[in-house]
Amino acid sequence: MSQAFRLFNTLTGKIEPLNLIEPNHLRFYSCGPTIYSYAHIGNFRSFLTADLVLRTARAIGWKTTYVTNITDVGHLTNDDTMDPSGEDRMAKALQSSEGTRFANVWDLSRFYSDALQSDWQQLNLLKPDVQPRATEHIREQIQTIEKLISIGAAYVTTSGVYFSVDRFSDYGKLSGNQASEALEQAVRDVVVDPEKKDPRDFALWKKDDQHLMQWYSPWGWGFPGWHIECSVMAQCYLGDEIDLHAGGEDLIFPHHECEIAQAEALTGRPFSRHWIHTRFLQVEGQKMAKRIGNFFTVRDLVIEKGVEPLAVRLALISGQYHKPFNFTFSTLRDCERHIKRIREAYDATKNANDLGRQDQSSLADALTEKQHLILNALLDDLNTPAAIAHALDGVRTILKNKDSLGRQAHEHMTEISNLLGIVPQAALPPSDGHVSNVRGSIPKAEDSQTEIIEQMIQKRSIARRERDFSKADKIRDQLLEMNIEIKDSANGTTWEHKSKI
Template sequence: MQIYNTLTRKKEEFVPIVPGEAKIYACGPTVYNYIHIGNARPICVFDVLRRYLEYRGKTSKTVQNFTDIDDKIIRKANEENSDYLTVSQRYIEEYKSDAKGLNVRPADVHPLATENIDGMIDMISALVDKGYAYPAENGDVYFSTLKDKEYGKLSHQPIDDLKSGARIAVGEEKKNPLDFALWKGAKPGEPSWISPWGKGRPGWHIECSTMVKRYLGKTIDIHCGGQDLIFPHHENEIAQSECANGVPFAHYWMHNGYINVDNKKMSKSLGNFFTVRDVAEKYGYEPIRFLMISAHYRTPINYSAEIIGQCKASLERLYNCRGNLEFLCAHAPEGAKDGEREIRRSLESHQDKFIEAMEDDLNTADALSALFDLAKDINTKLSISSPPSKDICTFALNLFNELAGVLGLLYRGKNDADEEIEKLIEERAQARAAKDWAKADKIRDELKARRVVLEDTPQGVKWRVE
């Protein structure tokens, strides 16, 4: 598999440290609010990465953290006259609810920053001892960026360019504008922990470095995140990790592109800021997931009501294909038929194109195209008018579900509305058998009002929602 590595700015063959295993770290949310649609993209994209690696026979260990102590969480707690624990735990649960709705599998480990304070203190102490960090008189501890000769290698920016945009804020006691906080001295009313530099709390960047080391080791295979994290967060992670541990931090860096709303940058000030929960309540979760993987992960994507509606319609095409296949499987004769070997080869060709796309830097856009081509081929070559065998129907259904599953799609199960529709269809069949045409027509009209399309076939009644 080829992966575009932000560190080297080129596609590289993915060669894990341990053959057949992949150690992956994905930066998780700072839990002070519901996740927005921009947060949903890395969550969905890198869930597909994990699924695909496993589909190709690799095992993976994935770690995604929760930043449960941060300025934003403290601010939210103060606004609510609450505390950071109450706020962070509430939004961790809300995140889990949204992630489940998006069909994102839980990571193998979801560590909390506050569970790893001792490890952070140990790493900061190592950096101080090695001369890469220094304590300030106010209890802060800063990383000295000029001591790291490779600083800037991920963002590919010369140190002078980085320095030109850096500032020293009021109350900071750092020596250089580019230096960043590893530890923040305690402030009145804020949570704090005891350290060699006095009471305080960790800086944001040290949290991820410490959790990577504890749960995955000093060097990992893949580090994932949004493009906005390249600098300063991921740049700082590399600096502090490699200076503390003396070995490379991550071999591959994968970053997803931005999301625009109606072709404008999403922001609260523009009034175009949407949480996943907002969108899901109107359109459902699955169209959001479809949108997030409908373009190559490194390209920007645009969100609008029209586009999310198109995603929903595209999903229905896939669901209809699967529904037709399930109907055929239920009524197909046992065994195989002449000519079906060619059909099988044709269907397998779409699997080959799917794999080819995913091997090329996780190209989910082309993989989706292969899935739709497979659906078209199935609809064309397997039909009720010339009933196929159970063998080929089962093969097609398994292949279709397999590829959709790699993308994490088509996870909607039957709901109460589906069961009610099927009950009405059964009542209509009974009415027709009793020659009660008036009742049968009345039920059909009721189903039509629900946008349910019926198709009477020799094998029974098929239905779909338009």
């Protein structure tokens, strides 16, 4: 049975139910990053939208085919003041201070692509069915460009191949940017080509035999334009018509507009039925920028600051994708606490499940109700704040009834885990020489510290027993300085690592 999954469709400007081409099979493409550096939390907010779509679709029993690309081809930057040479991002990264450690662009691309996979895993994003790379689909791109030329939708100039926007009447249907005069005025062509027939025309292929990444084509050595890779790879793995295409809001124009033009000029049919775009996040109320010091990659938070990766995930999905979102450290701290409670609840229900107990019917009913609310919230344009509220409500219920939990409680945690991906269950696989345990990412070297910590806690316990509280408090302060937080309870003292935020 299929339920309506409603999403805001950029194409129509309305919230509409996903209307699948093949019943119960979602074919879905999401634009991935250009890997010239570590992906930042803004990138991941966008990837997380795709992740939630996928999880929700699966929860209502849909089969899913999810493709998200890795752009590993350099593309020209548009930063004409900083970069008058029109150098591309990959090449620029190679020449940066961080880039000098790489032998060449290919090496750089491999490194950051591995880092992306690792971050991806840390934030518990589901594995795509296909994660194609632009450089592995050059042949298909060339073939598509040839076809576009043959049907008159593209033309060759001395500098490259351009798509002829004039030949595609629907150009502008996604972004609303239809007026060619307006574009003509605004246009800032990176590589000025006087042979372009229309200022709106965009490059499918750039001729350049000096470029660091170049391939041989019918038009000589060069590299593909940015837009062509996505539509080609989407059609390659998902077919000419797809159900859903996602990306960041900055991609609406020109990237997605151009994808539509390329794909639909070729097939004469709608490329994607639905388009969703994730709004940018701000950090502490400001646009994320390196010079303001509010620019964060996943590893800045997880490795440098020791934040539990799932807390980062929770923070990033705590705002609805379609609304502007302000990422703050206050939110992140809250999320760390939520994740702790979720873990506690999970541990409690796990045992209950192993015992094969049944919940009291009232508890079971309450949790079943919450599960419905969570799913319904997600089906309603990925209303994550509401879904999280219901999930946490269930967690609170579980923690309150810790001693009488059964299977339904365990199922509730499984549901939260499947739908929102915010339940820490097992240690994540190690990455980058760091081991991630249930208390967050801790460098392995600290394993030997554990003993010292335990000893200090022992000493404090003795001091407390002897009612020497000033000594006990001193030890607690020392531990706190080591980012260790302790809790006294009836069963003794427990400790955990605290993040540095």
